Amino acid sequence: MPTEGMAIARLALDAAMLRHQAIASNIANVNNPGYVPLRVNFEEQLASVAENQRSGDKLQGITPFIEQESKSNGLTPQVALDMEIVKLNMNTLHYQALLRAISRYTSIEGIAITEGRR
């Protein structure tokens, strides 16, 4: 069903916005001792969409949510300002790409509504 593409794009937009807020929070707390960086859990959940391909509601239960970054090699994760700026730029581009895709999709629908006429 074509609207599934829109539904997943909407979820991805929500995730990108949430990710922006997580990165903004990390940058805001860069000098704050004891702060544990935040991340967004979303792409991990999309794996189940492929698994549920045959069942009815593929996107059921998929919600982007914020979590604390986990320890790696027993080290407490710390905020690196430069890496956060890199992630911020990646996320902004990703968000704009999603918006472009949604715009294209709606313009295709517009062609269908006008029966191909301009």
Next chain:
Amino acid sequence: MDWLTSFAISGAGMKVEQTRFNVAALNLANANAVIGRDGAGFRPLSVITGTTNYSAPFKSYMQNEQMLASYAPRIQGIVEQNVSPRQISMPGHPEADDKGFVQVPGVNSTLEMLNIITALRAYEGNVVAMNAAKSMAQKALDIGS
């Protein structure tokens, strides 16, 4: 979910860094302010920051918001540093003791300069994040055009 949260987070970050900068500048400005013989005078200050406490991982939109709100940086207090004043030999100064020494605040100017630079960089990072939020929100308004 709305964009105001993003601006609020970056704004809180900027406020904290601004305070850090102000306190470092205040310490440097008072580095040579003589402390009177009665002990009245400036003591170097530090900023204590923190976030509100965080309990357990959350899993819905509303709770995402609450979690972000509890992670916004806050100024918990501005406290005096635990450093003793410096002694400077200035015989004849009205506040000098009987050996000719006056006391000035024990400001560590290297540390304060370092604090200023880190606060400035972190402030710039918050501005970048805020501008990114602005450009994303503006692009979102163009959907369908």
